[in-house]
Amino acid sequence: MPYVNIKITREGVTPEQKAELISGATELLQRVLNKNPKTTVVVIDEVETDNWGIGGEVVTELRKRQ
Amino acid sequence: MPYVNIKITREGVTPEQKAELISGATELLQRVLNKNPKTTVVVIDEVETDNWGIGGEVVTELRKRQ
Amino acid sequence: MPYVNIKITREGVTPEQKAELISGATELLQRVLNKNPKTTVVVIDEVETDNWGIGGEVVTELRKRQ
Amino acid sequence: MPYVNIKITREGVTPEQKAELISGATELLQRVLNKNPKTTVVVIDEVETDNWGIGGEVVTELRKRQ
Amino acid sequence: MPYVNIKITREGVTPEQKAELISGATELLQRVLNKNPKTTVVVIDEVETDNWGIGGEVVTELRKRQ
Amino acid sequence: MPYVNIKITREGVTPEQKAELISGATELLQRVLNKNPKTTVVVIDEVETDNWGIGGEVVTELRKRQ
Incomplete structure (x- = not known):
């Protein structure tokens, strides 16, 4: 019944990575x-x-300097 | 003054349905x-x-099996 | 699968009222x-x-004036 | 370490305005x-x-009347 | 820079368990x-x-029946 | 109509400081x-x-070392 919200920047995260985040958090x-x-x-x-x-x-702006 | 946040999957919800959710929650x-x-x-x-x-x-993935 | 979050001020809401909010939103x-x-x-x-x-x-402060 | 979330309607906010909100809240x-x-x-x-x-x-709908 | 929010029911979670959730999510x-x-x-x-x-x-109410 | 949520640690914030956060964000x-x-x-x-x-x-734990 837990609810987990993961906020990340939109920078090319793949469906496979999202699936890993979901299974990992669960x-x-x-x-x-x-x-x-x-x-x-x-x-x-x-x-x-x-x-x-x-x-x-x-x-x-941060990303431009990295 | 209440604040209601409704999170749903993006699967073709119409503007009319959104209006119903908003008036219904209010x-x-x-x-x-x-x-x-x-x-x-x-x-x-x-x-x-x-x-x-x-x-x-x-x-x-769930939707593919339904 | 929807997730609904209702934010209200803590001002004596009863368990029965919370149950009504939960069943009503569902x-x-x-x-x-x-x-x-x-x-x-x-x-x-x-x-x-x-x-x-x-x-x-x-x-x-608002409540003091109401 | 604070976390600030600002929710606004999507109505043409510029990157400069977003930068001002971010620096101002910080x-x-x-x-x-x-x-x-x-x-x-x-x-x-x-x-x-x-x-x-x-x-x-x-x-x-509100915006149409304003 | 990610932000993770974990919502759970308040049912005796210990500081050690919270520390595990925090390190695990990170x-x-x-x-x-x-x-x-x-x-x-x-x-x-x-x-x-x-x-x-x-x-x-x-x-x-659910917990009473479990 | 904006909605601003400020999350901070509970460490003795006074009502006056909260009022400043609220007026400042507005x-x-x-x-x-x-x-x-x-x-x-x-x-x-x-x-x-x-x-x-x-x-x-x-x-x-961080606070103990500071």
Whole structure:
């Protein structure tokens, strides 16, 4: 019954990686808290780099310097 | 003043259905808690089926078997 | 499979009212979008009036004038 | 370390305005609570006007009358 | 830089279990997407069973039958 | 109409500081995007340090070393 929300920047995450995040988060809740995986919900939000900031700066700008 | 967030998979929900969700949620808060509908906010998030998991599995895969 | 989050101020909502919100939101998703009620999740967040603002003002202050 | 989420309707917000929201929210947390700006995260969600309701009405409809 | 939110019912989760959820979610993002663990944020919300519903029913009631 | 959610650790934030966060966030949205302050909603979530992790570590542990 847990609900897990994963927010990441939209930077080419593949369907296979999303499937790994979903199965991995579901297993984590089962392993640590014995939660029934059948009703565990995982929602991934992919956020444009223009819409994500850290350190007061937009990620789009950070990426240009990396 | 309540804030309601409805997360559903993006699978062809029409503007009319969204309007029904918004009016229905607003009425629910008014009926049960006497909340002023004028300041009730409803936000609907439509999530790609690749980004939604239940039972450790991606909804895109679940839909193929249904 | 929908996930509904209802945020309200913590002002004496009873368990019976919470049950009504949960059943009402679940029925709304079933009626409008034919969503399976068995996997619809509803989470209610009760927020202290000190922690909720509207119009730039804290609700605790608004309540004193009402 | 604070996490700030700003939800607004998707109505032509520019990258410059998003950068201002991100720097402004980060400064606010630093000024009021002395939070380290380096680890403050700001995420902006732009929501279609069809998916946002207030007063029981869809914003798309409200905008037609304004 | 990812942000992970884990919502579970408040039913006696220990600080050690919370620490495992936090380290586990951080490792998951590093393993699958190569995200820098230093800036990964995990927030756990524990929700009263009166405030969580599934299948249209309050979890408090479900627990009585289990 | 914007909705702003500020998540911080529960570490003695005063009602005055919360009021400043609420007015500051509301002004930010008005200044940058010309949003009507009357319908801007701000919700502050205070999270126990046991429930917040960064860098794979619980904030409670981080605070002991600071």
